Amino acid sequence: MRRTVKIKLSLNQNQQKLLQETIKQFKQACQRVVDYGWNRNGLKTYQKNKLHKATYSEIREKTDLPANLVIRARDRASETIKACVKKIKNGEKASKPTFKSDSIVYDKRTLTVWLEEERCSIATTNGRIKADFVLPNEYNDYYDKYLNNGWKITQSTIEKHSYEDDEPFYLHLGLEKEIQKNQSVNPTIMGIDLGIENLAVTSTGRFYSGTELFSRRERYEEVRGKLQAKGTRSAHLTIKQMSGRENRFACDTLHRISKKIVEEAISKDVDVIAMEELEKIRQKISNNKKFQTWAFKKLQEYIEYKANERGIEVKFVDPKYTSQRCSRCGTTLKQNRINQHFECKDCGYRVDSDYNAAKNIGFKTILDGQMSQSRMGNGQLALKSGVLKPNGNYYSYPN
Structure with a gap:
């Protein structure tokens, strides 16, 4: 570590x-x-x-x-x-x-x-x-x-x-x-989805808002633009001071969220936290791309080191199709997701789209062979209430 x-x-x-x-x-x-x-x-x-x-x-x-x-x-x-x-x-x-x-x-x-x-x-x-x-x-x-x-x-x-x-x-x-990692033969996995409106959502049903973080970033950008237009030495010094305050606020916010996420994992007896590979989630990053990429990366770093301190392993998976796939029946369609709303066109499952993606990320950790060879296929997913084990090639769960 x-x-x-x-x-x-x-x-x-x-x-x-x-x-x-x-x-x-x-x-x-x-x-x-x-x-x-x-x-x-x-x-x-x-x-x-x-x-x-x-x-x-x-x-x-x-x-x-x-x-x-x-x-x-x-x-x-x-x-x-x-x-x-x-x-x-x-x-x-x-x-x-x-x-x-x-x-x-x-x-x-x-x-x-x-x-x-x-x-x-x-x-x-x-x-x-x-x-x-x-x-x-x-x-x-x-x-x-x-x-x-x-x-x-x-x-x-x-x-x-x-x-x-x-x-x-x-x-x-x-x-x-x-450090000594937990060595469970039947590990419990918690999936985490990253986004803008919801900075992080766990498969256990916890939502962590990104509104304050990204809204404040926009306000800083607006003020920074006005100061740059002035071009005075005083304005330049103010921009430097603002950068320091902005960085400290962002880091503190991400630290607090990561701490809560790891505490949630501990409360659910989670052995593995599954997150998205940062390089492959560009489709979630709109304007403010550089800051959003930095925020996602920092949050993942904070979660990883806090989790490792508690003996919780962290895995990263390809997030491809996790937003479009139904976490209940496995059907994958673009039409399933409309912004924050997910409704499966096959089985009718309705749920928050970020929560659905968080469950899929957890599923992929097990089903795509992300666990170590000796533990592959024996994992279970941590949900709002209890855990869920694989059923055939996918999961079948009503919530």
Whole structure:
């Protein structure tokens, strides 16, 4: 199980300038690797050994980055190209990546952390600097859970939050820990459908609204547009401050919803939570595409790590036809669904369309062989009341 803990760093002005220069050169190194891998003989190369041989010496010569940060830049570029290639293979558009965000990757060779002393040592373009953690006087549950509970430090990042002027650098500390998963021979699955009006709906009949989250996003966009039209320095600073408030609100909202979803799973003795593969739910994403994609991804991440902490496994399935298929008889027709209303043209089953989809997602986890081989076909679906076991090739249930 992997987690990331966000920790504010205390840096003096000289340290901030040095770290900013290191991030600048790290982004340049990433871009140099991408420039090579993206244009190589018209192909897109992301194999790390090829990228290393072609760019390592040049980057070492033209930057002040230590060797291990050059390698981390190569790895980030390689992973970025690979993600773009995957999109292209899936019929999506992907242009050559550009590295703009102030972020740099660190590993155990370039970052040393002393949790008990609440400080760290960071490699830069001019030696190492030491920074203290800015933590509450008394740990809240967030810090206590991860900093004092046997977690091991893994690859981390340091990022600059441009909307803050005072102490703008944060360490996103990577942690990992082995956990014991539930090993049920007859696992109970809870399906979750994601959407706009209902941000999440479970097969157990719980609805979590997305109205407040997306409505506030629209209000922020409206205000942001007016400020951008003014073009003044004051307006620009206000936009930065708004971005910080908006991000904090969105993350807090998604955290609270994910917590409630996992609590629902626990109350129903669920062993597996089934969700949609994010890459295949584009049809649900209308305007505000970038924000909606981010929100879905964040919610899934929060659900997954909260579920794993409680020994609940998380599976992802292809959502194809889950909105059009009847969760009672299995008939699949486009006409079955009209916005939030689902009515099967074959058996007459009527239900909320998102709830119907949530049940279908749970069904697919079992019927499409998403369970481990030893458990395949023995699963049961968690519903509003009780559970449901397979009946032939599909389910037959009146509610």
